[in-house]
Amino acid sequence: MHPEIDTDMAKELKDLTKRSENYSQWYNELVVKADLAEQAPVRGCMVIKPYGYAIWEKIQRTLDDKFKETGHVNAYFPLLIPKSYLSREAEHVEGFAKECAVVTHYRLKNAEDGSGVIVDPAAKLEEELIVRPTSETIIWATYKNWIKSYRDLPILCNQWANVMRWEMRPRLFLRTAEFLWQEGHTAHATREEAEQEARRMQQVYADFVEGYMAVPVVRGVKSETERFAGALDTYTIESMTQDGKALQCGTSHFLGQNFAKAFDVQFINKENKLEYVWATSWGVSTRLMGALIMAHSDDNGLVLPPKLAPIQVVIVPIYKNTDDLAQISAKVDILVEALKKKGISVKYDDADNKRPGFKFADYEVKGVPVRVALGMRDLEAGTCEIMRRDTLEKETVPFDGLEELIPNMLDDMQTAIFEKAKAWRDARMVEVNSYDEFKEKIEAGYFVLAHWDGTAETEAKIKEETKATIRCLPFGMKEEPGTDVYSGKPAARRVLFARSY
RNA sequence: CGGGAUGUAGUUCAGUCCGGUUAGAAUGCCUGGUUUGGGACCAGGUGGUCGAAGGUUCGAAUCCUUUCAUCCCGACCA
Numbered sequence: 132m133h134p135e136i137d138t139d140m141a142k143e144l145k146d147l148t149k150r151s152e153n154y155s156q157w158y159n160e161l162v163v164k165a166d167l168a169e170q171a172p173v174r175g176c177m178v179i180k181p182y183g184y185a186i187w188e189k190i191q192r193t194l195d196d197k198f199k200e201t202g203h204v205n206a207y208f209p210l211l212i213p214k215s216y217l218s219r220e221a222e223h224v225e226g227f228a229k230e231c232a233v234v235t236h237y238r239l240k241n242a243e244d245g246s247g248v249i250v251d252p253a254a255k256l257e258e259e260l261i262v263r264p265t266s267e268t269i270i271w272a273t274y275k276n277w278i279k280s281y282r283d284l285p286i287l288c289n290q291w292a293n294v295m296r297w298e299m300r301p302r303l304f305l306r307t308a309e310f311l312w313q314e315g316h317t318a319h320a321t322r323e324e325a326e327q328e329a330r331r332m333q334q335v336y337a338d339f340v341e342g343y344m345a346v347p348v349v350r351g352v353k354s355e356t357e358r359f360a361g362a363l364d365t366y367t368i369e370s371m372t373q374d375g376k377a378l379q380c381g382t383s384h385f386l387g388q389n390f391a392k393a394f395d396v397q398f399i400n401k402e403n404k405l406e407y408v409w410a411t412s413w414g415v416s417t418r419l420m421g422a423l424i425m426a427h428s429d430d431n432g433l434v435l436p437p438k439l440a441p442i443q444v445v446i447v448p449i450y451k452n453t454d455d456l457a458q459i460s461a462k463v464d465i466l467v468e469a470l471k472k473k474g475i476s477v478k479y480d481d482a483d484n485k486r487p488g489f490k491f492a493d494y495e496v497k498g499v500p501v502r503v504a505l506g507m508r509d510l511e512a513g514t515c516e517i518m519r520r521d522t523l524e525k526e527t528v529p530f531d532g533l534e535e536l537i538p539n540m541l542d543d544m545q546t547a548i549f550e551k552a553k554a555w556r557d558a559r560m561v562e563v564n565s566y567d568e569f570k571e572k573i574e575a576g577y578f579v580l581a582h583w584d585g586t587a588e589t590e591a592k593i594k595e596e597t598k599a600t601i602r603c604l605p606f607g608m609k610e611e612p613g614t615d616v617y618s619g620k621p622a623a624r625r626v627l628f629a630r631s632y
Numbered sequence: 633c634g635g636g637a638u639g640u641a642g643u644u645c646a647g648u649c650c651g652g653u654u655a656g657a658a659u660g661c662c663u664g665g666u667u668u669g670g671g672a673c674c675a676g677g678u679g680g681u682c683g684a685a686g687g688u689u690c691g692a693a694u695c696c697u698u699u700c701a702u703c704c705c706g707a708c709c710a
Contacts, residue, residue, distance in 0.1 A: 155704095174702095229708065265710090299633090299708055306709065359710095379710060416710050449669050488670040495670095506669055516669080632709090 154374040155302065158425060162303045165433045165496050167420070175301035175308030182497060183420065185441035187311065190419055191291065193343055193438075194313065197335050203287045203315060208269050210292075211260040216268040219393040226360020227264045230297040232308075234260040262295040267361065267386075267412055270316045271394040278318060278408060280399050285328075286318040304421035305378070305632050312416035318408045320400060322387075325409035326364070329385040332413040333366040336381035344419065345436040345549035346370045346426040347556050348380055349578070349627055351603025356587050359412075363387040369602045369627070371556045372425035375576020377602045377629035380422050383413035421632075426552050427521075433498030434521055436548050437541040444470060444477040444537055445499045447490050449506030456481060459505055462530070469534045475541070495520065500544050501537060505530070521548050562625065566616045569628070573599045578629045580605075582622035584615035593617050599628045 162168055167183030170176075179187065195205070211234060217224045238254035263269065270288070277283060295309045315332060319325040333350060340346050348368035358365045362384035369377045391397070391407040400406050427434040437443050446467070448459040463479050470477045478499075480490055487504065494502055504516040509530065517536070518525040521544050528536060560578040563569045572579050574597075583589065583601065594600050604626045615622045 170702095294710090296709070300704090300706095310710070312710070382710070414710070418710050447669095451668065483668095486668050486670090486672060488668085488672080490671085491669095492671045504669070508669075 154372075158421075159303055161428055161432060162424060165424075165498065167424070167433075168303050170303070173308075175298060177301075177303050177307045177309075179311075179417070182441060186420060186423070186435070186439055187417060189439045189441065190343075191313075194335075194339055194415070195289075195291075197339060198289050198313075198315070201287075201331065201335060203289045203317075205291065206288045207290055207292070208266050208273065210263055212263050212266075212269045214259045214261055216272055217261055219268065220361050220389060222389075223267065223361035223393075227296070231264055232262040232295050232297055234262065263292075264294055264296045265412075265414075266290060266292070266294070266314055267316065267390055268394075271390040271396060271410070274316075274318055274408070275394050275396045278396055278398050281320045281401055284318055284320045284398060284408070285324065287315075287328075288317065289313055289315040302421075302632075304417055304424070306418070310417050312414050314412060314414040317411045318391075318396070319411070320398065320406075320409070322409050325387075325411050326385050329364065329366055329383045329411040329413065332411070333368065333381070333383040336383065336413070336415055337368045340368060340370065340380050340419070340422070341549065343436065343438045344423050344426070345438075345545060345552060346380070346422055347549065347553040349560075349603060349605050350607070351605040351627065353382075353603055354587075354590060354601045354626070356590055357601060357603075359384045361386060361389050362412075363389070367603050369629075369631075370422045370426060371559065371578060371629075372422075372632065373428070373555075374425075375559055375578075375630075377578065377627075377631040378418070378422050378425065379602075379631065380419060381413070381415040384411060386410040386412060427548055428498075431492075431523065432496030434548065435498035435500060437500045437545050440498065440500050441476065442478045442494075442497075442499050443475050443541060444501045444503065445490075445494045446477065446479045446503045446505065447487055447494075448479075448481050449487050449504060451507070455507055458507075458510060462510065463505060466530075466533055470537060473534075473538055475538065495523075501540055503533065503537075519544055521551070563616065564613070569593075569599075569616050570597055573597045573628065573630060576630075578602075578627055580608075580625040581616045581628055582613040582624070583626045584618050584620040584622045586618070586620075589615060589618050589620075593628070598630050600631055602627045602629050602631060 165182070166180055167186070168177045168179045171178045214233070217227070217231075235256055236250045236254045237256060238251040239248040240251040242249045274286060277286060291313045293309055293311050298306050298308055301307045317325070317328050319328060337348055337350050340348050348370050350368055351366070353365040353367055359382060364385040366383045366385075368380045370380050372378055388407040388409060390410050396408045397405045398408055423435070423439070424433060427436070446463055448456060448463065450456040450459055460481060467477050467479050485493075491502065498520060500520050502518045502520070509515045513530055514527050515530045515533065516525055516527050517533070519540055556578070559576065560580065561572055562580045563572055564581070569579055569581055579599070590601055604624065608625060610624060612624070613622050614620065
């Protein structure tokens, strides 16, 4: 940033919001300015700051409740996985091998030349340990001990944890080397039950992302090439960022008996016969925060849906001296209590070291849904100024009605934000019937519904030529046979293509 | 791992081509004062072994060599 405009942060953010020109830079700066996260002094990792973490905690708590409602329990498995575990499932190891951090030694010692500590060569591990990129292997090695009979099933475990994938190019929240997530791992006696579980969790995710994050998603199933390493089916929810790219928000995998066979997990069924267990796994990560930021943010900063905003209402007093402040505070305190009783998180920012204008801008960047400003003028008139973050509309209203007005406003916003994002997304999701049109729409940042002949060759060619991938075979679409836009061969249905993060 | 760029104050950068006083600016931070209805102003102050190592030179942020790190574009990906 140029020094002159560095002093004017509103203008600075405006400059950043040439989203079409350098969206990723805009996004990064937004994350930093909104005080959510920053790059860690460790390659590819991020520091999640308190305000950002507060949002993650809300996501975590809400989802955890949903998991409990659907009969799941939390457990915890080790961070380090013996290398041999990873090689048990062929496709799985192939999928993750390229991005694993490996522990080879267990001790350091002082260098003889006094230059600091070095790895003690004598402390080399017999078998290297892998920092988990995901926990299927160690969990299935454990489940083997837990499962003997059909009476032990189903096992419905979830784990909140961090994982590490040595990604080539990290981006805050979207793709960091270390990230926080939850991973559910379930074991079932029948194929039907496992498949149902995988679909059910996809639905839980979709409901959460749409209902709480206010981000519309496309539900569907992945093509074979895009499938999770080791899965028979990968169910996905895909959102759209404001630069028209797709973002995989959550996945739920039907693993069949692959992991049960790899880790020899068998049970005796009701017919007294040995059978391999059926499995699922499903997860969402801190990437959800990226989806949230990219879906709603505007030129003034973050826009948070009320259900996930750590601070839902901020009240800013405007005063000239301590007497004024005391009068304002007396009135505000009553409102704060009333709102808290309704379960609304409210912050009264009477800090004396920041001017009102600074606070206004600051809370806007942070995406606080509702702002109330109250000064001496208002005190005399019995009014206040109220602003909602999504529309930036300000109005002066009677102070006494706030207790009722604010909860309604928050509800309205939750719906309005979703509707706005959905209208935007829908307007950029089109059916195309020719390859020229396909390329044009992909280039313009659209979700493209096009016929696909079902072959991996066509899929690969399209990716090579347009950078677009099959995001999913969306659910709930009418069966409509046609011809593949690329190969011209017969195609059973349309699938969703887009460029993605 | 390929292509491109950059490392100078807490942060963003100027200075490097063409070597020459004590290395600058803005912002931040600290002190004092005036302010406070949309990111305040004035005055003073703090803050840098110029990424690291070696070389050339009377003299290096600047030239040369090596090295490390970061960022961007690809490949990979929740």
